[in-house]
Amino acid sequence: MVDNIAEKMSKGLREISVAEFFEKNRHLLGFDNPAKALLTVVKEAVDNSLDACEEADILPEIKVKIVQKGEDRFKVIIQDNGPGIIKDKIPRVFGKLLYGSKFHKMQQGRGQQGIGISAAVLYSQLTTGKPTIIRSRISGKKDPHEFHLRIDTVKNEPHIIKDFVYDKNFPDHGIYVEMEIEGSFKRGKRSVDEYIKQTALANPAAKISYQNPYKERFSYPRIVNKLPKKAKSIKPHPYGVELGVFERMAKSTHARSIAGFMTTDFSRVGLETAKQVCKLAKINPSTSSHALGHDELEKVWRNLQKAKLMKPPLDCLSPIGASVLEKAVLKDTKCEFVTSITRPPSVYRGNPFGIEVCIGYGGNIAKEKSADIVRIANRVPLIHEASACAITKGIKGIDWRHYKMEHNNGIPSGPFIIMVHMYSTWIPYTSEGKEAIDAYPVILKEVKLAIQDCARKMGRFLAGKRKRHLESKRQSLFEKYIPELAISLEKLSDVKKQIIIDDLGKIIKKPVVEGEVNGK
Amino acid sequence: MANETKKKLDRLGKDLVKQISEKKNPSVEVPIRSLSNIHFNKQKRMLEMKSGKSKRFFFNVAHVRKFVQTTEAAAVAKELLEADKHLSLRQTFYKIKRTIPGTSINIVDEQSESNDAIEDLELIIGAPREKLNINANKNGSVAGHVVIKDRGDTIDWSRLGSGGWAIPSNVENIEFKKVNAKFVIYMEKAAEWETLHEDKVWNKLNCIIMCSQGQATRGVRRLLKRLHEEFKLPVYVLVDGDPWGVYIYSVIKYGSISLAHMSDSLAIPSARMIGLTADDVEKYNLKKNLIKFKDIDKKRIKQISNYEWFRDNKPWQRQFTKWKKLGGKVELAALTANGLSFMSQKYLPEKIRKKEFLD
Numbered sequence: 001m002v003d004n005i006a007e008k009m010s011k012g013l014r015e016i017s018v019a020e021f022f023e024k025n026r027h028l029l030g031f032d033n034p035a036k037a038l039l040t041v042v043k044e045a046v047d048n049s050l051d052a053c054e055e056a057d058i059l060p061e062i063k064v065k066i067v068q069k070g071e072d073r074f075k076v077i078i079q080d081n082g083p084g085i086i087k088d089k090i091p092r093v094f095g096k097l098l099y100g101s102k103f104h105k106m107q108q109g110r111g112q113q114g115i116g117i118s119a120a121v122l123y124s125q126l127t128t129g130k131p132t133i134i135r136s137r138i139s140g141k142k143d144p145h146e147f148h149l150r151i152d153t154v155k156n157e158p159h160i161i162k163d164f165v166y167d168k169n170f171p172d173h174g175i176y177v178e179m180e181i182e183g184s185f186k187r188g189k190r191s192v193d194e195y196i197k198q199t200a201l202a203n204p205a206a207k208i209s210y211q212n213p214y215k216e217r218f219s220y221p222r223i224v225n226k227l228p229k230k231a232k233s234i235k236p237h238p239y240g241v242e243l244g245v246f247e248r249m250a251k252s253t254h255a256r257s258i259a260g261f262m263t264t265d266f267s268r269v270g271l272e273t274a275k276q277v278c279k280l281a282k283i284n285p286s287t288s289s290h291a292l293g294h295d296e297l298e299k300v301w302r303n304l305q306k307a308k309l310m311k312p313p314l315d316c317l318s319p320i321g322a323s324v325l326e327k328a329v330l331k332d333t334k335c336e337f338v339t340s341i342t343r344p345p346s347v348y349r350g351n352p353f354g355i356e357v358c359i360g361y362g363g364n365i366a367k368e369k370s371a372d373i374v375r376i377a378n379r380v381p382l383i384h385e386a387s388a389c390a391i392t393k394g395i396k397g398i399d400w401r402h403y404k405m406e407h408n409n410g411i412p413s414g415p416f417i418i419m420v421h422m423y424s425t426w427i428p429y430t431s432e433g434k435e436a437i438d439a440y441p442v443i444l445k446e447v448k449l450a451i452q453d454c455a456r457k458m459g460r461f462l463a464g465k466r467k468r469h470l471e472s473k474r475q476s477l478f479e480k481y482i483p484e485l486a487i488s489l490e491k492l493s494d495v496k497k498q499i500i501i502d503d504l505g506k507i508i509k510k511p512v513v514e515g516e517v518n519g520k
Numbered sequence: 521m522a523n524e525t526k527k528k529l530d531r532l533g534k535d536l537v538k539q540i541s542e543k544k545n546p547s548v549e550v551p552i553r554s555l556s557n558i559h560f561n562k563q564k565r566m567l568e569m570k571s572g573k574s575k576r577f578f579f580n581v582a583h584v585r586k587f588v589q590t591t592e593a594a595a596v597a598k599e600l601l602e603a604d605k606h607l608s609l610r611q612t613f614y615k616i617k618r619t620i621p622g623t624s625i626n627i628v629d630e631q632s633e634s635n636d637a638i639e640d641l642e643l644i645i646g647a648p649r650e651k652l653n654i655n656a657n658k659n660g661s662v663a664g665h666v667v668i669k670d671r672g673d674t675i676d677w678s679r680l681g682s683g684g685w686a687i688p689s690n691v692e693n694i695e696f697k698k699v700n701a702k703f704v705i706y707m708e709k710a711a712e713w714e715t716l717h718e719d720k721v722w723n724k725l726n727c728i729i730m731c732s733q734g735q736a737t738r739g740v741r742r743l744l745k746r747l748h749e750e751f752k753l754p755v756y757v758l759v760d761g762d763p764w765g766v767y768i769y770s771v772i773k774y775g776s777i778s779l780a781h782m783s784d785s786l787a788i789p790s791a792r793m794i795g796l797t798a799d800d801v802e803k804y805n806l807k808k809n810l811i812k813f814k815d816i817d818k819k820r821i822k823q824i825s826n827y828e829w830f831r832d833n834k835p836w837q838r839q840f841t842k843w844k845k846l847g848g849k850v851e852l853a854a855l856t857a858n859g860l861s862f863m864s865q866k867y868l869p870e871k872i873r874k875k876e877f878l879d
Contacts, residue, residue: 474581480620481584484627488591489540492533492598503540507579 018097019153022122028432029119034072037123038183039192039383041076042066044116045177046196047380049080050203051110052175054227056083060206064196066185068213073128074183079176084138087145094121094134094177095149095158108231108317108425110380120179122151127182131161140172185213190383193218197332198374198381201419202320204328223328228379229318234425235267237312238304239350246301250289258292258300259285268310277303312425314345314352319423320379325358333417336362337465339457343450348440353424355443357450359458360417370408371416375437377427382435389436391420394447403459404466416458420447478508525652528645529598536591546578548590551643553778560774560828565789567775567829589637590644592616592627597641600653606690609635612654643781649738655689660740661710662687663717664728665700677728684717687730689739691746699751704728705794705868706736706744707758708768712852712863719864725872728753735768738779741786744772748788755788756877758868761796762813762849763820766839769793774829792877795867796850798842804858804867810848817849835878 026032030040042064053060061081069075085093097118121132137144148162170176187193196210200220207222241249255261259274278285281299283292292300320328322340329338340358347353365372375382375391386392395418396410406413428438437443482504486497532548539546550573551557557572578587596615600607607615613634619626628634642649649655661684666677670688674697677685705727707713713731716722722729728747732740747753757772759765773791775783801807813821824830825840843849855863871877 477581478579478584480623480625481578481588484588484620485546485578485591488588488595489533489537491595492529492591493537495537500537500540503543504546504578507540507543507545 017153018122018151018156019126021097022119022126025432026123030433031119031123034182034184035186035190036384037127037181038066038074038076038185039190039195041120041123041179041181041183042078042192043195043380044120045076045078046199047110048117049078049082049175050199050206050379052082053080053206054230057227058082058173059222059225059227060203060208062206062208064192064208064210066192066211066213068185069180072182072184073180074185074213075178075180077176077178079174081171081174084136084173084175086138087136090134090136090145090147091149091158091160094118094132094147095151095160097122097151097156107233108378108423110378117177118151120181121149122153124179124181125150125153128180130180133176133178135166135170135176137170137173143167144170195381195383196220198376198383201325201328201332201374202376202379202381202421204320204324221331223331224324228320231318231425232316234313234316234352235265237268237347237350237352238262238266238307238309239347240426241266241301241350243298243301246304247294247297250292250297253289256288257286258283258289261289262300262304267312269304269307273307273309277307280306311347312350312352314347314354316425317345317352317354317423319354319356320421322356322358325356325419325421326360329358329360329417329419333360333365334363335360335365335415335417337458337461339454339461341450341453343446346442346446348428348442351424351426351428353422353427353443353446355446355450356421356423357447357454358417358419359451359454360419361458361461362415365415365417367415370411370413371418373411374417374419376419376421377429377434377437378423379421382437384433385430385435388430390439390443391422391437391447393439394420394444394451397444397448398451398455400455403455404462405455405459418451420451422447475508478504482508525645525647526598526601528647529594529601532594532645533591533598545580546587547575548587548644549573550576550590550640551781553639553643553780555777558777558780564783565774565829566783566787567777567780568783569780586637586640589616589628589633590640593634593637593641594645597638597652597654604653606653606655608655608657608689609638610657612638639778648782648785650690650692656737656739658686658688658739659737660687660730660732660743661685661713661717662728662730662743664704664722665698665726666728667697669695669697678722682714682717684713687732687737687739687743689737691739691743694743694746696746696750699747699753700726701728701751701753702726703754703756703872704730704744704747705756705758706740706772706791707731707852708734708736708760708765709852712758715856715861716864716868719861721864721868724864725869736772738786741772744791745786745788748790755791756794756872757791758794758852759796760849760851761798761800761843762851763817763824763843765796766793766824767820770824770827770829792879794871794877796852796855797878798839798846801846801850804855806850806854806857807846809850809854809857810846811851812848818844839878 031037046062049062050060058081063079065077067075094117124130124132131148131150134147134149135144144166146164146166147160150159150161152159193212196208200208204223205227208220210218249265250261253261253265255264259278262269262274263271275285277300280303283296283300319342322342325340326338329335338360342356343354345352345354373395375389382389400407400412422437428440430436430438482501486500489500490497536546551569552572552574557570559568559570561568576583576587578584593616596612610631613628613631616634617626617628638649638654662677663684664677668675675685710731710733713729716729744755748755757769759768772788775787779786821840821843830836855867
């Protein structure tokens, strides 16, 4: 009996294909519904383009176009002026899941998983059956190349359908991607329109032009002609490394001893500390880490977590910069007042991070609604799951009345834009969907401090504005009544009314007038 | 007389212009017209205004509108005095009303605003409205064996048909030629006055009957006061049996809160109330005609019973308690239920004979 069941069950065991993996995990990859899928495809491609441009020191110029092909079918075209990808690598970059250069690199960057663009290719293939078209050129001296690609979903390998030299006009360098997908185009806060707008805000060095399925064109000009400082790659800090990762690193390290492994593969671990950790774990520091078993490695890891270590280096990060943020917000909203701050970097669980905030008021920001909240993580706008995000929680944790700002449910009401950027070597998302930042207390604290700093300045501006408004209202009220008073007084006193008007005009200029107690 | 008032207005204007030329925020002192600034003079048995004053500034967002309304009222009054013309309160409202050029602001929007401004002006310069040549609408009738002279015309109050003599708002210049009456009955309703006039009650009881509609106007009160002072006629007040009627009586007797500064020339401390009292309800079988008190009526009874001039008055406190127990009010008109001429043939003669008055 029992054998029977086991046999039956074993028949069900087989390798699952990437297609199945995708089907089961599409929510993790951002394809849970048609509207989100469309956004995710655009997002993955744009993120890649921006990263590639920055890495190659090219001021990004990105064109995005979405064309409606049927009720729920869209063609998405993204073209950049990046360095391009060499011909041989193209099939794997686009046609193989989990292939990329970013995984496990401790460097501030947009993507973190190397799954993005190939997942989009797979999604396109699964929903429309069409291949993805990629054109790439790496220099003016070489021909552009065109691929028509699919993914072999059983083997997780690229399957090239066509591959030829593209003989029409093509810029000197860059990539062109075209895919057809099933999706749905929605307006509003979670739309592609909004994502592109926020991407432009977060990437002021980029020039972005965009056309949505309604053939509405948006063009976001370059705001600064300088790329952000390149983020440096750093070794992981022990506080942020989980046991499993630690073990994997211990197995694959080139260091010859466990002490050497700790000092060379991690930041902020000195030889003395490494020896001390080994002593506490009762392990000879010169043992090779490859020779250690799970229990021993766990002991080392535990003691390493307890060791007093310096904070990781913080100069590896690259903020957008307060003044650049202000320029971006100003350009987009034509706001009346803008203020910003870039907080000095801080550390959560061994990962350096920083918060910058920019708050704008007035201009063409909608008056009747709550503040526009723009959440950015490593220059990528976060569109979904606002309420779960540390940024939203930080905003709601502010007592806005303290800054004389009205609020609704913790979000200021009125023509405000609140942009918060978290930059880090590793953004702690609440889930694989990468939509919300986990609210570590220190992150929350930094978000709040940054917002409070801006809110203070905003509060001062608003108070001044209110005062000026009242003052001018008061002044104009009196100016209206002065001639009327003069008419009455001329009749009563036979003094010419112009004399009275002139004298009253002199009094009004005095800033505070006696008796003006309730100047409401 | 007119010259004196004109001088007061001139002085107000000159003073303001002087303040302005000295770069001061122009201001006037306005005595406060509210219960908090009222004092009940127990010796004189009338309301008096205390010395509380508020300063009204032109350069004050909360004051500027009223300030200009007041100076404008003063300007209108001066013009009237110079031209020797009179205007009604309503006409004065239109005279003051104008739109400030280039705005949508009117100097006054409602007559209540110009009325207020005029009352303030009276207090500021210390002259009654009548002396500013601004009159209230005439609103009152009188009949009786009285002959007067008014602007050269001789008028006999007993020979004026069904309407009686319409009391003007200014009775200062009336000359009494003959007064043949033993007392005056003032009533709050024109309907009752007409019934009593039809029954010629003034002839039968040898009295003067007078009415206005609701609260007695200043003209009516002045006429009552003059008849009382110059001919020693007792004044009896006939009002509805409710707090509002009681207050009409209270104003005739003790003066009003807003005109407390003029109590000397308006209040008649010896005036007494003839009805309707809470006792009348039982005595004249009026229970079936009770109209249930609303919350606002109850609130008003409580307020009035706490006024200083009623608080220590035992008979009146007894009345208030009784009204509260009855839980409703009775209108004068309800007496008709006891017979068409019940009031003139039974109610009034009986009350006067038995001297059943509330004081």
